[in-house]
Amino acid sequence: MLTACAVALVTGRPAAGALMDSGAGAVEMTLTLMGSVVLWSGLMEVLRATGDVERLGRGLRRLLSPLFGSIKDDACWAAMGMNLAANMLGLGNAATPAGIRAAELLAHQGEAGVKALAMLLVLNNSGLQLMPTTVMALRSAAGAENPADIWLPALLSSGAATVCGCGLMWLLNRRKRHG
Amino acid sequence: MAESMVLAVAAVILLRGVMKGVDAYGMFLKGGRQGMASAIGLLPALCAMMAMVAVVEASGLGEVLSALLAPVMKLMNLPREAAGLFLLRPLTGSGSLSALRQIFQQYGVDSRAGRVASVLVSSSETIFYTMTVYLGATDIRKLPWALPVSLASYVVGAAVCGLVVR
Numbered sequence: 001m002l003t004a005c006a007v008a009l010v011t012g013r014p015a016a017g018a019l020m021d022s023g024a025g026a027v028e029m030t031l032t033l034m035g036s037v038v039l040w041s042g043l044m045e046v047l048r049a050t051g052d053v054e055r056l057g058r059g060l061r062r063l064l065s066p067l068f069g070s071i072k073d074d075a076c077w078a079a080m081g082m083n084l085a086a087n088m089l090g091l092g093n094a095a096t097p098a099g100i101r102a103a104e105l106l107a108h109q110g111e112a113g114v115k116a117l118a119m120l121l122v123l124n125n126s127g128l129q130l131m132p133t134t135v136m137a138l139r140s141a142a143g144a145e146n147p148a149d150i151w152l153p154a155l156l157s158s159g160a161a162t163v164c165g166c167g168l169m170w171l172l173n174r175r176k177r178h179g
Numbered sequence: 180m181a182e183s184m185v186l187a188v189a190a191v192i193l194l195r196g197v198m199k200g201v202d203a204y205g206m207f208l209k210g211g212r213q214g215m216a217s218a219i220g221l222l223p224a225l226c227a228m229m230a231m232v233a234v235v236e237a238s239g240l241g242e243v244l245s246a247l248l249a250p251v252m253k254l255m256n257l258p259r260e261a262a263g264l265f266l267l268r269p270l271t272g273s274g275s276l277s278a279l280r281q282i283f284q285q286y287g288v289d290s291r292a293g294r295v296a297s298v299l300v301s302s303s304e305t306i307f308y309t310m311t312v313y314l315g316a317t318d319i320r321k322l323p324w325a326l327p328v329s330l331a332s333y334v335v336g337a338a339v340c341g342l343v344v345r
Contacts, residue, residue, distance in 0.1 A: 030218060033218055045206045118324060121313060122325055125329035127303040129302075138297075139288055150297045151184060
C-alpha cells in the first residue's frame with residue numbers, strides 16, 4: 001500500500017480519487033454480498049440442523065482415512081470431518097472452530113498428529129467448495145449473463161488442486177517413513 | 180445446467196429440513212443472522228483492501244507487477260489482467276474479492292479475464308491465513324511440507340483453470 005502511494009506520488013498519477021472512491025466501493029460490495037451471504041448462511045443452518053453436515057463428515061472419514069494413516073481417535077475425526085464438510089459446503093462459520101479444535105486435538109497425538117494436521121491443512125487450502133455462492137453473487141451483481149457458469153470450471157480447478165495436494169502429501173509421508 | 184444446480188441445492192436443503200422435522204424457518208433466521216454479522220464484520224478489511232487495490236491499480240504499480248508475472252501467466256494460459264489477483268489470492272480473502280471486482284469493472288464480468296478471475300477466487304483458499312489460524316491454536320511451530328504443497332496445489336489449480344476456461 002505504501003509502495004503504491006509512493007509510486008503514485010512520484011509518477012504524479014491521479015490516484016487520490018481512486019483512494020477516496022474505494023471506501024464507497026467497499027460499502028457497496030458489502031451490501032451486494034450481504035443478501036447472498038444471509039440467504040446461504042440461513043439455508044446451510046437448516047442443513048446443519050438436520051444433522052447432514054455431521055453425516056457428511058462421517059462419510060469423509062471413511063473416504064479419507066487412508067490419507068490420515070494412524071489417526072484412529074474418534075474426537076479427532078469428528079472435528080476433522082466437521083471441518084472438511086463445513087468447508088466444502090462454504091460454511092465458514094462452522095469450519096474454522098472445527099478446524100481449530102481438530103488442530104488442538106491433533107497436537108496431542110505426537111508425530112502422527114503433526115503429519116495429519118499437515119494433511120488437513122493441505123485439504124483445507126485446496127479450497128474445494130461445492131457451491132461458490134460469494135463469487136456467484138458478485139457476478140450476478142456485475143450483470144453476468146449466467147452468474148453460475150463458473151461452477152463446473154471452479155469444481156474442476158479446485159478438484160485438481162485437492163488431488164494434487166493430498167497426492168503430494170501422501171508421497172512425502174511415505175518417503176519419510178521408508179527413508 | 181449450473182443454473183438449475185443452484186436451485187436444486189436450495190430445494191434439497193429445504194426438503195431435508197422438512198424430512199427431519201427441523202424448524203426450517205427458525206434455523207434459516209438464525210443462520211442468516213450469523214451470516215449478516217460476518218458480512219458486516221468483513222467491511223473494515225474489505226475497505227482497507229479495496230483502498231490498496233485501487234491505489235495499486237491507479238498508481239501504475241499494477242501494470243509493473245503484471246509485466247513481471249506475464250511469463251508465468253502465459254505459461255498457464257491465464258490472462259495477464261489476473262496477475263495481481265493470482266498473487267493476492269493466497270494472502271487475503273477480502274483483498275482477492277476487491278481485485279475480482281476491479282477486474283469485473285475494468286474488463287467486464289463475462290470477459291475471459293472476468294471468468295478466469297471468478298474461477299481462481301472460487302477454487303482456492305487464503306492459504307497463509309488458514310495456516311496461521313490453525314497453527315496458532317497449537318504449540319506446533321512448523322508443519323513439514325504443508326505450505327509448499329499447498330502453494331504447489333494452488334498453482335496446479337490455477338493451471339487447470341487456464342485450461343478449462345475458454
